[in-house]
Amino acid sequence: xxxxxxxxxxxxxxxxxxxxPTVRRLVSLLASLxxxxxxxxxxxxxxxxxxxxxxxxxxxGPEYCGFPVLLEDQFAKVKELIFPPDGEGNQRxxxxxxxxxxxxxxxxxxxxxxxxxxxxxxxFLADGSSVWHGSGHILVWYTPDQADESELGxxxxxxxxxxxxxxxxxxxxxxxxxxxxxxxxxxxxxx
Numbered sequence: 651x652x653x654x655x656x657x658x659x660x661x662x663x664x665x666x667x668x669x670x671p672t673v674r675r676l677v678s679l680l681a682s683l684x685x686x687x688x689x690x691x692x693x694x695x696x697x698x699x700x701x702x703x704x705x706x707x708x709x710x711g712p713e714y715c716g717f718p719v720l721l722e723d724q725f726a727k728v729k730e731l732i733f734p735p736d737g738e739g740n741q742r743x744x745x746x747x748x749x750x751x752x753x754x755x756x757x758x759x760x761x762x763x764x765x766x767x768x769x770x771x772x773x774f775l776a777d778g779s780s781v782w783h784g785s786g787h788i789l790v791w792y793t794p795d796q797a798d799e800s801e802l803g804x805x806x807x808x809x810x811x812x813x814x815x816x817x818x819x820x821x822x823x824x825x826x827x828x829x830x831x832x833x834x835x836x837x838x839x840x841x
Contacts, residue, residue, distance in 0.1 A: 697733075698731040698732055699731070699732040702727075702730075703728040703729070703730055703745070705723035706726075707723070708720075710791065710806065713794060715835075715839060717839075718756040719806060719835075720756055721751055722752050722754070723751045724752060726747070727748055728745060731743065738776055739776030740775050740776050741774045743771070744769065744770070744771050744772075745771075745772075746769045746770075747767070748767040748768075749765075750764075750766075751763070751764050753806070755840065762838055764789070764808055764835070766788070766789050767787055768786025768788050770782065770788070777819060778819025779819050780817045781815070782815040782817070784814075787808060787809070788811075788828075789809075790807050791807070792823070792826065800823065801828055802826070802832060805835070805836045807828075807832055807833065807835060808832070809830055809831070810833075811828060812828065812830060813826070813827070814827050814828075
């Protein structure tokens with residue numbers, strides 16, 4: 651789940667495939683998170699809120715691969731657990747499950763299928779910063795503006811392993827690291 655546009659991070663974003671905080675679901679995740687945080691305080695005594703995340707269609711502009719890419723989920727069995735803030739104002743969200751998706755180069759029509767099973771843990775800290783940890787198969791994406799902060803550079807990547815993204819209070823990517831096997835999805839879609 652990822653983050654980086656935050657993505658949903660991992661940097662985008664950040665799903666098991668989040669633009670570690672790449673992230674493709676980042677904008678929708680942050681919007682739902684803000685709404686959830688507004689209502690979560692009264693429910694804090696009841697434990698984590700549980701949500702099932704839907705399939706999505708996410709367009710990526712040419713800044714990622716040099717051509718537009720469309721991500722379409724065919725299947726999602728993904729659960730989100732939103733824990734109440736702790737006594738210091740920190741909050742944790744865990745997203746686990748699997749996405750089965752298709753990425754399409756919208757210029758040539760070249761398409762590839764990807765399976766994204768994994769786990770994303772997001773720590774929102776009291777100072778407004780956040781740390782995203784993904785494991786399993788993680789879809790991440792980074793813009794050229796984020797390339798210096800990411801070990802992978804700009805593009806769309808599938809990481810089989812671990813990803814960590816760190817964001818400041820304004821959700822600027824500070825650092826993105828990964829370990830494991832990395833597939834450059836832009837290169838595959840350009841073929």
